[in-house]
Amino acid sequence: MQYRRYSLVNDLNQQWWGHVIFFIVVFLIGLCAPMITRADSSIHWKDRFTTAEQQKLRAWSSEVITHVEKLVGPLPFKFHINIYRQDGASEPVPWANTRRGHKLGVDFYVDPAYPLDAFRNDWTAAHEFSHLILPYLGARHAWFAEGFASFMQYQVMESMSVLSKHEKGHRYTRSLDTARRNFAYPARPFVKTITRLRRDGKYSVMYWGSAVYFLQINDYLLRSQGSGLIDVLKDYVDCCRRSYGGLYELIDELDSVANYKIFSRHLNKFKSANGFPEYRHLDLAV
Ligand SMILES: [Zn+2]
DSSP states (O other): OGGGGSOHHHHHHHHHHHHHHHHHHHHHHHHHHHHHHHHHTTEEEOSOOOHHHHHHHHHHHHHHHHHHHHHHOOOSSOOEEEEEEOTTOSSSOSEEEEEOSTTOEEEEEEOTTSOHHHHHTOSHHHHHHHHTTSOOOOGGGHHHHHHHHHHHHHHHHHHTTSSOHHHHHHHHHHHHHHHHHTOOOTTSBGGGGHHHHHHTTOHHHHHHHHHHHHHHHHHHHHHHHSOOHHHHHHHHHHHHTTOOOOHHHHHHHHHHHHTSTHHHHHHHHHHHOBBSOOOTTSOTTO
């Protein structure tokens, strides 16, 4: 074989380089290990996918989970990702939902023909995995859960370097401006219009109007304390995520980790303010 013709020095150099490459590979595997393990242990292929498709979808979901946990810390439970096939879709992830209860996790319907980059640029996984940060709050408080996941999705995409800070601000503004334009009840408190918004199928108006609650709190925390909502969430996940109370227990827990009753006080204000929640004074790129 070709390398037999090399001198002893070349052989030693080769061995030395072999060791260096080996340690680099081990180091890289070490870096990737938590991300691979997390997704590998929990993905369920509900339809037939080729090996290459599985690799792509595993890389996508692993990356998103890794960045959710990079922001808020490790989620203290195992979750199951069900992946279904939907060929010929007009987007990489045409439908997804978060499952609660015994088999906690997310169902994704995907068109695997899309390249990895298209999956990375899609907000669905960032949104769905972010739902897992909070406990299930019931249908009555769905606005709170959806507002939260909508707030989180661009934070996660920024962490993934899919969005720059500036692009994140732009995406928030675009989503909020569209929702505000489509909000038809300026004389009513926003939270009191949720049932009508759902009845009218105006889900994105409901999602983004509710996201303003979190954007306002994030802005307030950053200006008053120098650290934002993500830091509060990190402490919350660490101390309290295992508990399964409803919305008001969650608000109490968030108030207590923030060391200030910002969540409860702001919730009262948010619920009574008329019209689409105000966001135009906020710096959405923070
Ligand atoms: Zn959602």
